[in-house]
Amino acid sequence: MAHVEVKGAKYEVDEDGFLVDPDEWNMDIASYFADVEGIAMTEAHWEVVNFLRDYFKQFNIAPMIKILVKEIGKKMGPEKGNTKYLYQLYPGGPAKQACKIAGLPKPTGCV
C-alpha cells in the first residue's frame, strides 16, 4: 500500500490516492490532498469539507449528494444550494474531490 509523507508524518493511501484510515485525517493531509487535486482552498471549500467530516462522524459514510446540496444551501445561502455551485468549488466532482480532501472513503456499490 502506498504512503504519502506530509510534514514528517506518514499516511497510508489507496490506489485512488484516498486516505485509508479516516481517523488519521488532519489539516495537513487535507491541504496536501487539495494541492494534489489542484484546488486552492477558500473558506467556502472548507465549509464543504467540514460538513463532510461532521456528517461522516455521525453516519460513518459520505452523505448523499442531495444532502450535501441542501445543507450547504442552508449554511451558505439558497443561491449556493445547488450542484452547480459545488462543481464550481470542486470541478472534479464534490463526491470525489471534496471527499478525498475530507479524508472520507469513496462509496462503492451500485453508485
Place this chain on the structure above:
Amino acid sequence: MAKLPKPEELGKIDYTPPSTGWMDTPVEFKPGYFCNAAKEKNLAGLHMPNARTWSVKDEDWKLPDNWKEIIMEGLRERLEKYRSLRIFMDICVRCGACADKCHFFIGTGDPKNMPVLRAELLRSVYRKEYTTAGKILGKFAGAREMTIDVLKEWWYYFFQCTECRRCSVFCPYGIDQAEITIVGRELLNLLGLNIDWIMGPANACYHKGNHLGIEPHTFKSSIEFFLDDIKTITGIDIEPSFNRKGAEILFVTPSGDVFADPGTYTAMGYLMLFHELGLDYTWSTYASEGGNFGFFTNNELAKKLNAKIYAEAKRLGVKWILGGECGHMWRVLSQYMDTWNGPADFLEVPKSPITGTVFENARSMKMVHITEFTADLMKHNKLKLDPSRNDDVRLTWHDSCNTARGMGLLEEPRYIAKQVCNNFFEMPENTIREKTFCCGSGSGLNASENMDMRLKGGLPRANAVKYVHEKHGVNTVGNVCAIDRATLTTAIDYWSPGVRVSGLHELVANALVMKGEKTRRTNLRFEPLPGVEQVDDDQPEEE
C-alpha cells in the same frame, strides 16, 4: 485515473486482429481498462484466501507457491459439481455466432472479447488437462498449459465480461458465457484475485447489511430526507416503518436507491406509491440490500449474502417479500435464492392485498418484482394517474440484462411506462428485450479506474439511445436497475448527451395522483412540471 479521451477518439475502433495467433498474443494491461486489486482488509473481512496487499500493476501478484495446483484442483471440483460447465467446455464448435454480439468486442475490437475466445481462455486449459486430443496434440488441438501469463490473461478478460448473457441468446447450443466467466472468477478468487469494486461492497454487505455500508441510523435518516422532499412536493406526510414485526410485506431494494441519484428518485417513488396504497409493509435495515456482489465472486459468498433476505422475512413474520428495481438482484433471486436458502415455507404465496392477484410465478420463491406488482395495480385500475405530468419526458426503454434475460421481465415495465408516460419510443429491435445491450458496467465493473473500458462497453447501448434521440427526440432512458441508473448516466452523457436516465417508479410517482396532495408544481427532481413556469426559489437545483 488517466484523463479520459474524447468520444471521437474513444469511438475509433480497430477490428483488425493482431498478426499473431491468439495464444501467441500476450495480454496487454491498458490503463483505463481494468479495475484496482481487492484490498487486504476486504479479502480478510470475508475470509477469502490469500488476503494481502497487492497491485495489478506489479509483476508479482503475491500468489501462494502452489497456485497452479489450487487452480487445477478448483477446476476439477467445478467440472464435477456443474454438469453445465463440462458441457460448455466440450460443446462449442466455434461457429462464431456469438463473436460480434458482445458489447465489449463491439466497443474494443479486441478478439479476446469475442465470447467464443473469452471462453477459449479457459477451455484451452481444460483441453490440455481433460481431453485426449489436447493432451497429445497440445496447441494444434487448441490446448495449452496453465501458466502465470494465462492466469493474468484470465484475470484481465474475466473482469471484462459483465455476465450479461447477450451472446448466449445467439449461441445455437445455448452456451452460457456468464457461467464461464462466473467459474473463471471463482477460480481467480481461490488465489485472492478479485477487484476491489466487488470485494469492497461484498465486505460491507457482509458486515453492515448493504454494499454501501449504510448503517441502520443512516439508512433511516436517508429515507427521512426523501420524506422531507416528498412533503415539499406533494404536501403529504408519509411515515414508513423499519424492521416492523408483523408487517404483511417486507420490502427489499438495492442500497444504491437510498444513496445515489437518480436512484433516489425511484426510492421516493416507492415511498409514495406504498403510502397511497396504504400498504402494510416494512423496510429493513438488516436486509438492506437487494443486490449481491457476492454473485460476482463465488457461489458460497453469493449464498451467504443472500441469506439475510429470508432470515429477515422470518424474523419479522411477514407473509411475503416485495423487491425493488434492480438487475442482477433478480437473477440471483429468481434463479438461485430458493435453492440456496429456501424453501421459505414460513411465507405465503404472494398475493396483492389491493387486487387479490396471486403471483403464481412466485409460488416457490415468495418474492415479487415491483413492476409485476405495479402493473397488476394498473391493470385493475387501482391507481389514479395523470400521465400529462410526464409530458416533457420522451421515453425509451432499456431492458436491464438480468431482468430481461434472467427472468423474462419484458412486458410489465413497458406496460407501466406507457400508463404513466404519453411519449414512448422503442430502440431498434436487435438492441432491446432479450437482445438488449448491456450498460457496459454490470457484474461489479462499475468502478472509475476502468472508465475507458466501461464507456467502450456502453457504446452499443448508447448508440441505440442516440438513434432514438435523433429520430424521435427521446430525452429519457427508463430502466429497472440500480447499476443502470448509475452507469448509463455516465455512458449516455458521454456518447449521447441530452438524454437522461430514470427509474420506472420515479415516473410512476410523478404521474400518481395522491389523495390529499397539493397542486404539484414540480416533479421529483424539483423541476417545473410541464405547463408550470415558476418554481420556488428555495428548492435544490439538480444537474
